[in-house]
Amino acid sequence: MHVPFDHERSNAPLLKGGLAAPNLQEFVLDRAPWPIVVIDTHGRLRYANEATAAMLGWPREQLETMSIFDIAPHRRPDMWADSVHMLKQRGPLTLSSDWQTSKGELLSLELHACFMPIADMDHILVFARDVSAQQRALEQAFRLAHIDELTGLPNRKMLQDRIDKEALLAIQENRRIGLLAVEIKEIRHINESLGYALGDQLLMTLTRRMSSCLRGSSVLAHFGEGEFALLLAQDSDVDDDVALQVGRQIRDVLTTPLRLEHQNIQLTCDIGIAIFPQDAREPGHVLRQAQVAMRLATAQGINQISFYTPEANARASAQQAREAALHHALERGELFLLYQPQIDLKTGQIVGVEALLRWRSPVLGDVPPDAFIPIAECTGLILPINNWVLKSACEAAARWRQMGLPAIQMAINLSPRQLRQPDLASTIQTILMQSGLPPQQLSIEVTEGMLMDNLEQVSKTLADIRSIGIDISLDGFGTGCSNLSSLRNLPINVIKVDRSLVPDVTAAARDVSITRAIINMAHSMQTKVMAVGVESEGELALLQANRCDLMQGNFFSKPLPEEELLPLLRDGKHLPSEALGHQARQRTLLLVDDEDNIVSALKRLLRRDGYNIVTANSGAQGLQRLAEHQVDVIVSDQRMPGMTGVEFLRQTKELYPQTIRLVLSGYTELQSITDAINEGAIYKFLTKPWDDERVRAHIKEAFEQKEMADENRRLDREVQQANLELADVNRRLKALLATQSERILKEEASLEIARDALENIPCPVVGIDQEGMVSFMNSDADLLFDGAAVLLGMHIDDVSCPPLTRLWQTQDGCHHDIEVHGRAYRAVCRAMKGDAHSRGALMVLMPIADC
Numbered sequence: 001m002h003v004p005f006d007h008e009r010s011n012a013p014l015l016k017g018g019l020a021a022p023n024l025q026e027f028v029l030d031r032a033p034w035p036i037v038v039i040d041t042h043g044r045l046r047y048a049n050e051a052t053a054a055m056l057g058w059p060r061e062q063l064e065t066m067s068i069f070d071i072a073p074h075r076r077p078d079m080w081a082d083s084v085h086m087l088k089q090r091g092p093l094t095l096s097s098d099w100q101t102s103k104g105e106l107l108s109l110e111l112h113a114c115f116m117p118i119a120d121m122d123h124i125l126v127f128a129r130d131v132s133a134q135q136r137a138l139e140q141a142f143r144l145a146h147i148d149e150l151t152g153l154p155n156r157k158m159l160q161d162r163i164d165k166e167a168l169l170a171i172q173e174n175r176r177i178g179l180l181a182v183e184i185k186e187i188r189h190i191n192e193s194l195g196y197a198l199g200d201q202l203l204m205t206l207t208r209r210m211s212s213c214l215r216g217s218s219v220l221a222h223f224g225e226g227e228f229a230l231l232l233a234q235d236s237d238v239d240d241d242v243a244l245q246v247g248r249q250i251r252d253v254l255t256t257p258l259r260l261e262h263q264n265i266q267l268t269c270d271i272g273i274a275i276f277p278q279d280a281r282e283p284g285h286v287l288r289q290a291q292v293a294m295r296l297a298t299a300q301g302i303n304q305i306s307f308y309t310p311e312a313n314a315r316a317s318a319q320q321a322r323e324a325a326l327h328h329a330l331e332r333g334e335l336f337l338l339y340q341p342q343i344d345l346k347t348g349q350i351v352g353v354e355a356l357l358r359w360r361s362p363v364l365g366d367v368p369p370d371a372f373i374p375i376a377e378c379t380g381l382i383l384p385i386n387n388w389v390l391k392s393a394c395e396a397a398a399r400w401r402q403m404g405l406p407a408i409q410m411a412i413n414l415s416p417r418q419l420r421q422p423d424l425a426s427t428i429q430t431i432l433m434q435s436g437l438p439p440q441q442l443s444i445e446v447t448e449g450m451l452m453d454n455l456e457q458v459s460k461t462l463a464d465i466r467s468i469g470i471d472i473s474l475d476g477f478g479t480g481c482s483n484l485s486s487l488r489n490l491p492i493n494v495i496k497v498d499r500s501l502v503p504d505v506t507a508a509a510r511d512v513s514i515t516r517a518i519i520n521m522a523h524s525m526q527t528k529v530m531a532v533g534v535e536s537e538g539e540l541a542l543l544q545a546n547r548c549d550l551m552q553g554n555f556f557s558k559p560l561p562e563e564e565l566l567p568l569l570r571d572g573k574h575l576p577s578e579a580l581g582h583q584a585r586q587r588t589l590l591l592v593d594d595e596d597n598i599v600s601a602l603k604r605l606l607r608r609d610g611y612n613i614v615t616a617n618s619g620a621q622g623l624q625r626l627a628e629h630q631v632d633v634i635v636s637d638q639r640m641p642g643m644t645g646v647e648f649l650r651q652t653k654e655l656y657p658q659t660i661r662l663v664l665s666g667y668t669e670l671q672s673i674t675d676a677i678n679e680g681a682i683y684k685f686l687t688k689p690w691d692d693e694r695v696r697a698h699i700k701e702a703f704e705q706k707e708m709a710d711e712n713r714r715l716d717r718e719v720q721q722a723n724l725e726l727a728d729v730n731r732r733l734k735a736l737l738a739t740q741s742e743r744i745l746k747e748e749a750s751l752e753i754a755r756d757a758l759e760n761i762p763c764p765v766v767g768i769d770q771e772g773m774v775s776f777m778n779s780d781a782d783l784l785f786d787g788a789a790v791l792l793g794m795h796i797d798d799v800s801c802p803p804l805t806r807l808w809q810t811q812d813g814c815h816h817d818i819e820v821h822g823r824a825y826r827a828v829c830r831a832m833k834g835d836a837h838s839r840g841a842l843m844v845l846m847p848i849a850d851c
């Protein structure tokens with residue numbers, strides 16, 4: 001390109017000054033759509049075209065007085081000569097540079113520069129292209145790919161890049177790096193329940209708090225929904241102690257309570273630690289290992305910190321395998337139900353079954369529900385699975401009903417996710433309708449934890465379900481921290497005592513009293529109690545003694561497949577009558593004494609009274625006997641090794657309060673025995689050596705006392721049951737009355753409307769009741785017959801108007817031309833029918849002139 005040039009060393013613009021008049025070249029350069037500049041070796045702009053001026057916002061005249069250093073602030077004058085030299089040597093170059101506009105905005109430019117001698121002077125010709133928009137898009141794409149938008153922290157990909165780099169450095173410098181995986185589970189719940197705005201705000205606060213724990217070139221990353229990771233890359237070695245110390249700091253800042261928009265928030269966190277290279281041979285695995293450790297921490301409880309172990313890794317791999325297989329379990333028909341009977345402890349009969357889900361995987365074998373239901377819950381698979389459970393169980397119960405088997409209740413376990421579905425009640429109703437199972441034959445089981453999650457919404461869903469007529473049981477009660485009175489307002493019919501609480505017969509008295517407290521409290525709230533996991537006769541006796549209403553457990557039957565359950569229902573399998581509290585039984589006496597000859601003598605003496613006599617030689621053995629037999633009266637020695645008679649009877653009072661307890665002793669430890677009598681642990685104190693007849697009389701009296709108390713309790717139970725039923729009947733009656741009065745109101749309103757309509761029909765209308773009495777006349781009929789008083793209440797046969805009487809007799813709904821009081825009418829008489837019974841007839845007389 002040749003450009004004429006006045007080569008005097010002047011600052012005059014290169015082209016304008018050099019050309020006398022605009023010519024083609026000048027015109028082309030000036031108007032070219034790309035920014036073009038010519039710069040001299042000192043960096044002065046000797047020419048700038050219009051596009052350059054437009055791009056930078058300076059007038060061309062001004063540009064041509066400026067230098068490259070004014071518009072490219074990052075260029076240094078000492079380097080400019082080198083650039084010129086390089087272009088001269090190597091030829092044209094493409095490079096990037098930032099130029100500043102008149103408003104101070106930095107533009108990203110792509111420059112194509114070439115050396116250009118003009119009139120013996122060295123110049124650089126530059127074509128520029130504004131690539132700011134592309135640059136911004138690239139940066140945005142990079143941000144999106146590497147940065148978590150909400151917190152501004154690196155995301156998983158960027159963290160992995162940093163791990164790779166830091167791991168390389170660490171290997172070169174023979175030191176270790178650490179990785180902490182942190183999860184705050186509540187974030188997901190807060191997002192769902194309090195809204196994402198508050199959840200986001202909370203995450204920002206937590207990010208700030210955690211960032212304060214960073215040191216060296218450590219990196220904090222966020223993967224979303226409260227899942228963080230922290231790369232500990234310091235100049236020095238990161239060992240277990242260092243990582244644990246940071247882990248504890250993180251835990252402290254995360255679990256410090258905070259307040260957001262009037263809400264007090266207390267979070268928990270699980271932290272897993274993995275160290276590179278000891279826990280992962282490749283940098284690409286260390287993050288996964290930290291997450292495996294985090295899951296281990298989750299399994300250990302709340303706010304735990306765990307280190308990676310190969311065993312945890314194996315568990316995590318198994319979990320992943322289960323998760324993958326579970327995705328197909330439903331469609332491949334690998335899931336099925338077992339049914340465990342539930343028994344009424346008053347009648348001993350099966351009154352329901354609980355549907356329990358099972359998974360038989362061809363690859364993994366039988367997987368217990370505790371191992372796959374939590375996975376299904378986490379992954380959301382629980383929704384289709386539990387809908388299948390609901391449908392299959394309802395269909396099974398409806399099938400049994402059709403087979404004529406006793407109508408028992410089908411109990412179904414709901415999952416937390418299912419309970420959060422706003423349309424749950426209508427889903428259940430649809431399934432009931434499709435299967436044909438009456439709602440009274442379905443009960444659902446929910447756990448304490450599920451209720452506490454979102455009490456307000458859950459209460460509403462449960463009320464909706466209850467209003468359909470479905471019973472609701474509170475499952476696993478006693479393991480959570482809610483107290484019964486906080487559940488008072490929930491529509492719960494049955495409280496299921498967790499099987500961990502169903503006491504061992506040898507359990508200390510205070511453990512048993514938890515169950516008893518639950519039973520008493522539940523009864524005071526008119527709620528029934530079911531004990532789950534009853535495995536022995538002893539446990540059953542204990543529960544019976546504490547007035548438990550229902551039981552479920554392997555003692556009666558383990559969970560069964562349908563084909564094994566049906567014979568039990570068909571044959572009416574029930575608890576043996578001895579196991580039922582109110583059966584007439586042989587009077588049972590327990591004798592406890594460490595001296596064999598005394599036990600034998602008493603046995604001999606009392607056998608003639610027809611008692612079933614059970615013996616024990618210590619307090620501990622006595623407790624064992626009580627679990628095995630249903631004892632009415634206990635006679636115990638006082639001085640025995642291990643446990644005194646008073647101590648033994650005190651425990652017995654806690655465990656079997658209905659027994660009558662006597663002490664027979666030669667030692668008059670008066671104080672302790674008097675105390676025991678005063679607190680009700682002992683009914684009577686008999687002395688050794690004894691008078692045979694007096695002992696027999698006292699024991700007989702004790703049995704009578706027991707039978708009277710049993711009878712009172714039975715009556716009490718019956719009254720309670722009657723009250724429960726009465727309360728239920730009252731409730732249903734109230735609901736019925738409410739619907740009836742609503743219907744009556746509606747009917748009255750429509751009757752009113754009908755009367756008004758008849759009244760205003762512009763022709764005579766006469767109503768006659770089923771007995772033939774004139775019961776209604778509208779105003780036109782009134783006029784025709786000269787006053788309603790004349791006809792109303794008269795029998796139609798007695799009305800002196802033969803055409804009307806004939807018309808009534810037809811009641812054929814056809815038109816008849818008649819004449820009444822000299823006027824012609826087209827008349828019709830129609831019988832009125834309601835609920836298939838006659839309600840009389842209506843006669844309408846249309847004046848012929850109007851027809």
Ligand code: C2E
Nearest residue numbers: 356357369370389413414415475533534535552553554555
């Ligand atoms: P759960 O609702 O408390 O069910 C009672 C569990 O106690 C059942 O365990 C039952 O087999 C067991 N059990 C009952 N009597 C005895 C006994 O005498 N001894 C012993 N050792 N165990 C007894 P299972 O079937 O393993 O179920 C465990 C849990 O899995 C259930 O506890 C329930 O929470 C859950 N689950 C079962 N089926 C379903 C389902 O369809 N959906 C949902 N969401 N959860 C289910």
Ligand code: MG
Nearest residue numbers: 354413445475
């Ligand atoms: Mg259950």
